[in-house]
Amino acid sequence: MLRKLLIPIVLGVLSVSPALADKVTTFTLPNGLEAVVIEDHRAPVVTHMMWYKIGSADEPRGKSGIAHFLEHLMFKGTKTVAPGAFSATVEAQGGDDNAFTYYDYTAYFQRVATDRLDLMMTMEADRMRGLILSEDNVTTERAVIIEERAQRTDSDPSALFGEQRRAAQYLNHPYGTPVIGWKHEAEALTREDALSFYRTYYAPNNAVLVVAGDVNPDEVRAMAEAHYGPIAPTPGLGERHRVTEPPQLAERRLAMTDPRVAQPYVIRSYLAPERNAGAQEKAAALTVLAELLGGNSTTSLLARALQFGDAPKAIYTSAYYDGLSLDISDFGFVAIPTPDTSLADLEAAVDGVLADFLKNGVDQTAFDRIKRQLRADEIYARDNVDGLARDYGSALTSGLTVADVQAWPDILQAVTPEDVLQAARDVLNRNNAVTGWLERPDAPKVEVTQ
Structure with a gap:
């Protein structure tokens, strides 16, 4: 419980232990997708992660919470995967999946048997560009994130105090805005807000694929080329540029x-x-x-x-x-x-x-x-x-x-x-x-x- 006082809340499961892997392979696809393959052959299991270089600190001003909101909406289905079927499919393979949002990134992961990796790439590539959102999806999920904020933040004085302190720490930089969003702004998020954010930033040239476990790097690359390779990048997507924090002159x-x-x-x-x-x-x-x-x-x-x-x-x-x-x-x-x-x-x-x-x-x-x-x-x-x-x-x-x-x-x-x-x-x-x-x-x- 006390650890909640010490580190910002990450909306999902996150480990940050320093580590060095001996068998790491990297490659980049022509469309800009970066990939890291970490070999570990002790068990026939693989972790498949898609990281996007977009987090709450990259949100348009006045649209706080949109990165986390879109994380929820990414499970609402495509032409080939029905709403809710993504996680159900992973579970049916004996695996588990989840997602999390932070200031600098949003990530999606699945942990499955190695022979299910191709299926995971198929589904993840499908929703990188093929997400379908209805107004009902947006209305329902917006209520979910408002309730999540109520449970995690509004009902916890330490969390509320943390928001106030962070806003005081960062007067100008977007790190001062909560990942989950200010309540009044999150309540006003729309379908078009989500789709605009999605179409711009959910692209291979703004993503990092990480595959770790009982895999062969050449086979992973072949799968990535087959599933992610055909996806078009977002044109003109440059480096992230954010406002900077002015010098702090007084406590x-x-x-x-x-x-x-x-x-x-x-x-x-x-x-x-x-x-x-x-x-x-x-x-x-x-x-x-x-x-x-x-x-x-x-x-x-x-x-x-x-x-x-x-x-x-x-x-x-x-x-x-x-x-x-x-x-x-x-x-x-x-x-x-x-x-x-x-x-x-x-x-x-x-x-x-x-x-x-x-x-x-x-x-x-x-x-x-x-x-x-x-x-x-x-x-x-x-x-x-x-x-x-x-x-x-x-x-x-x-x-x-x-x-x-x-x-x-x-x-x-x-x-x-x-x-x-x-x-x-x-x-x-x-x-x-x-x-x-x-x-x-x-x-x-x-x-x-x-």
Whole structure:
């Protein structure tokens, strides 16, 4: 439950573990479709994923939620596949399927026996350009996404607070708009909105095919050429261009009260650099920094300083960073106070820990332990073929390359304590932060002094 405070909600299932695959083949079809094939012959199973380089951050202004809305509508059928029959067909083969939308991408996947891969490509290629939408489909599914928002966001004070904080963090960039959309805009989405978005962006020259499992790369390429090769690209579809975030010159603070709050907490996020193709070193240092400050509930710096000892001030602390985004990301921490600690006192205590860290530097023993754990995580991640497929798909639709994905574990291992300390000095700037308090309305009022 607490992890919901730390990472943005992904509308679907998503794994982001760093990984390196030994048998990776790539190719690009003449129509622009990029493909990645990851071999794993331990079981006769394959994961087939189609990733589109289009997410909520690419939506037209005033049409928030359209990327997620279209994700739902993609299951409404074509001339050859009846509404609802796509998932039913996958299930009939003994497989499972789903889809998810995020800021930088939308993805669809099926996991089936290897000998069903051709069928999956047949159906996925069919709906890349052949989706049929009726007004009834649109009306029904629009009600579904509004109900989904009601359940996931409107009924959860932490989720509502997260929306407000993110909007404050990104004043100009579309990362400040929720993936699921603002309610009043999602309610107004139309069939023409969906079809316009679909016809422009659901195209082979805006997509990445990832196939992972018990497959032969040459056979996968032949299938891709047969099923995806004939699909016409969208003419004139260039690189994604988004507005940029202006420099943040002053800290932004939010305080929200809600009688449904079960646990009050203080959270702060700072604008931070993302992973960039060929230049992932700063992101690697921030990844290690997050682990040092709050990656472990018992051994991290925040945990040891605030959760244990004679006068603990927190029952939970964590730090987080995910640099896998096309544009600027964020770094942050969250802390939940003990019953007798105010949010003001807890925030001051966290700031004290951060100040001590910036003054005293990185503990070498903790640093070495984290580097070993990151290496172990990377090795274990190779055992999960679905996770590998998601790593490559999310990276390639977020501006990285196959080479970047494969280089990432070694870049993490090359990080030095000096790199981490410099990253902390660059990012942990209160003028570059959004600080938020969430508590119940009956909480004692405390004046914050800066």
